[in-house]
Amino acid sequence: MRVLVFGAGSLGSLLGGLLARAHDVTLVGRAPHVERVRADGLRITGECSVRVEPAATTAVPDERFDLALVAVKAFDTAAAAEALGAADLDAVLSVQNGLDNERTLAGALDAPVLAGTCTYGARLTEPGTVECTGRGEVALGPPDGGESAVAESVGGALGGADVETTVAADMPRRRWTKLSVNAGINAVTALARVENGALVDGPAGETARRAARETARVARERGIDLADGAAVEAVERVAAATSANRSSMLQDVEAGTRTEVDAINGAVVERAERAVPVNETLTALVRGWERERGSR
Numbered sequence: 001m002r003v004l005v006f007g008a009g010s011l012g013s014l015l016g017g018l019l020a021r022a023h024d025v026t027l028v029g030r031a032p033h034v035e036r037v038r039a040d041g042l043r044i045t046g047e048c049s050v051r052v053e054p055a056a057t058t059a060v061p062d063e064r065f066d067l068a069l070v071a072v073k074a075f076d077t078a079a080a081a082e083a084l085g086a087a088d089l090d091a092v093l094s095v096q097n098g099l100d101n102e103r104t105l106a107g108a109l110d111a112p113v114l115a116g117t118c119t120y121g122a123r124l125t126e127p128g129t130v131e132c133t134g135r136g137e138v139a140l141g142p143p144d145g146g147e148s149a150v151a152e153s154v155g156g157a158l159g160g161a162d163v164e165t166t167v168a169a170d171m172p173r174r175r176w177t178k179l180s181v182n183a184g185i186n187a188v189t190a191l192a193r194v195e196n197g198a199l200v201d202g203p204a205g206e207t208a209r210r211a212a213r214e215t216a217r218v219a220r221e222r223g224i225d226l227a228d229g230a231a232v233e234a235v236e237r238v239a240a241a242t243s244a245n246r247s248s249m250l251q252d253v254e255a256g257t258r259t260e261v262d263a264i265n266g267a268v269v270e271r272a273e274r275a276v277p278v279n280e281t282l283t284a285l286v287r288g289w290e291r292e293r294g295s296r
């Protein structure tokens, strides 16, 4: 299978590197990472240790690919969709956090777009090297649910490269469950400057649970069967399982870079039929920080 990975940063390099064990992979990213991969190959360290030699470039090749895997931050998805128009794609899979990525990609590209949730942890430690900070799984399927031959084919390709993969017919529920987790964990840990584990039994945990409950309520308003208890259980389970992690949003805040709050808590606020005060507050506070930092 010919795979194009658009957004060869942390997660894109990890998944692209794992896929390169079994497929013809081209990473699209930025210098100096791309230059190092071209010169010395890509090293994966941590929970998965391997060295591979995928192709790497800074621009989408005008070629045909069986799959484009999209792994840019949510705020770069529109630009990614435009850039991917240069290639001839049979399928697109987003493994990003946030709720709007698939719709943005589908609006710009003719290929079928699959939704994906990813619980692998990845961190680019230096150009040419990505650390797998935690094994997880990729769940993928049609964004609106159901089964599809494309999902089965893409799932088979990922599984064939020993990427833990689930082809799922319930991606709407999975996406909203992941959104509940991110709405609960990311902004709270970023603003409190704490690792995920601080939410397990610390005072900030109740804010995380409230944000998750609000998210589940909005999901139900939109016909998704997601109970408050299930959303809270997911936040608590993930916070415990990733207790030593600094969430991606905390890492963004510590780096002084733009966060994905618009696609996470902002997406909940945008879709809510009734007030979601915790998500509204978290969104406003993170946006306020971004504005003062000049990162939005």
Ligand SMILES: NC(=O)c1ccc[n+]([C@@H]2O[C@H](COP(=O)([O-])OP(=O)(O)OC[C@H]3O[C@@H](n4cnc5c(N)ncnc54)[C@H](O)[C@@H]3O)[C@@H](O)[C@H]2O)c1
Residues within 6 Å of the ligand: 006, 007, 008, 009, 010, 011, 012, 028, 029, 030, 058, 071, 072, 073, 074, 076, 079, 080, 083, 095, 096, 097, 098, 118, 119, 120, 121, 122, 123, 124, 248, 260
């Ligand atoms: N890192 C993880 O452990 C992890 C886990 C689950 C989900 N995610 C999600 O995956 C997505 C990516 O996260 P990440 O941590 O890999 O972010 P990242 O910033 O490390 O990687 C994104 C990469 O895309 C590149 N990029 C953006 N626009 C580009 C363009 N036009 N051309 C070329 N390169 C471009 C950036 O330079 C960057 O290197 C996010 O939505 C994140 O929430 C990440």
Ligand SMILES: CC(C)(CO)[C@@H](O)C(=O)[O-]
Residues within 6 Å of the ligand: 097, 181, 182, 185, 186, 196, 238, 242, 245, 246, 247, 248, 249
């Ligand atoms: C699950 C998660 C919150 C763990 O840190 C991750 O999606 C993140 O950091 O964005």
